[in-house]
């Protein structure tokens with residue numbers, strides 16, 4: 524059903540059949556409802572577009588992470604990047620995926636954002 528057409532038909536019925544003293548009030552209420560419904564439809568179309576965009580972004584992110592998971596292995600709470608012969612010596616942050624730097628005095632690894640730590644004693648997987 525075309526909602527715009529339905530509102531127009533209702534407006535026409537009011538004009539033809541409502542008592543003259545009530546027409547203006549009824550038409551004003553109908554026009555207010557029509558405007559609100561049209562605003563909801565516009566908002567729903569925007570939300571549908573946003574939703575589709577989010578789904579596409581999610582699928583792209585999921586695909587990129589599945590590629591990364593072949594490249595990285597989680598072990599001892601951090602990520603280890605594969606090399607042809609094993610793993611890189613420095614771990615990667617599990618939260619932000621940046622390479623970590625050792626801070627020997629504090630006995631920790633720190634990611635490049637500085638926001639995440641791991642114990643200095645973490646080691647790459649042995650396989």
Ligand SMILES: [Zn+2]
Nearest residue numbers: 616619634639
């Ligand atoms: Zn981090």
